[in-house]
Amino acid sequence: NVTARMNQPFIKEFKEERELTLMLLVDVSSSGNFGSTGKLKNEVSAEIASILAFAAIKNNDKIGLIVFSDKIEHTIPPKKGKAHIWNIIRTILDFKPEGKGTNLSLPLEYLLNVQKRKTTTFLISDYQDDGYETKLKLVKQKHDLVAISITDPREESLPDVGLIQLEDTESEETLLVDTSDSEMIRQYSEQMQVKKENRRTYFQSIGIDTIEIKTNKSLADPIIRYFKLREKKH
Numbered sequence: 612n613v614t615a616r617m618n619q620p621f622i623k624e625f626k627e628e629r630e631l632t633l634m635l636l637v638d639v640s641s642s643g644n645f646g647s648t649g650k651l652k653n654e655v656s657a658e659i660a661s662i663l664a665f666a667a668i669k670n671n672d673k674i675g676l677i678v679f680s681d682k683i684e685h686t687i688p689p690k691k692g693k694a695h696i697w698n699i700i701r702t703i704l705d706f707k708p709e710g711k712g713t714n715l716s717l718p719l720e721y722l723l724n725v726q727k728r729k730t731t732t733f734l735i736s737d738y739q740d741d742g743y744e745t746k747l748k749l750v751k752q753k754h755d756l757v758a759i760s761i762t763d764p765r766e767e768s769l770p771d772v773g774l775i776q777l778e779d780t781e782s783e784e785t786l787l788v789d790t791s792d793s794e795m796i797r798q799y800s801e802q803m804q805v806k807k808e809n810r811r812t813y814f815q816s817i818g819i820d821t822i823e824i825k826t827n828k829s830l831a832d833p834i835i836r837y838f839k840l841r842e843k844k845h
């Protein structure tokens with residue numbers, strides 16, 4: 612119509628929207644206050660979230676934050692800019708939670724309610740919770756969801772050091788365990804491995820990628836490896 616009126620060609624150019632919105636969902640529950648190799652799981656989670664936030668600076672992406680335990684502890688809506696991202700990094704590194712427990716359904720439900728447009732969401736947790744699968748599936752249908760799982764080697768196997776008292780940091784319940792009982796330790800390790808495999812298999816079945824992070828290994832390598840594989844897929 613414009614071409615006909617003006618007697619010269621006019622062309623509409625459409626630029627594809629490349630800007631991404633990243634959301635970091637960071638678990639700060641008390642089960643993260645454990646580490647046998649020099650770093651607590653919560654410290655590792657904070658470092659991972661900071662690495663992802665730095666990546667947002669480089670790509671000029673919007674980034675937001677949801678910090679949770681058994682409650683929504685703190686939220687920062689997605690924006691771009693170095694000052695905003697440094698605020699997110701400071702919040703993650705310095706945060707002192709009020710809650711002790713873990714409720715993975717809460718941040719997932721909150722995300723569904725506040726983020727109407729598609730985001731790339733990283734759920735960073737040790738996944739010490741049950742019953743969140745329905746919310747996880749709903750979020751996956753709407754957002755690009757990546758699970759980052761933090762584990763400590765002592766959660767998968769216990770050394771033979773005789774009788775030790777273990778404490779659940781969330782419930783504060785204690786249990787006396789005889790680590791010299793090889794059959795009990797074998798069953799414990801087997802159960803932990805089965806639980807981990809079942810979670811990974813379920814995540815894969817609904818299209819959620821998992822990045823496995825161990826507190827005694829490199830944090831950056833699994834993340835870099837994942838993004839290289841993701842780049843090949845796309």
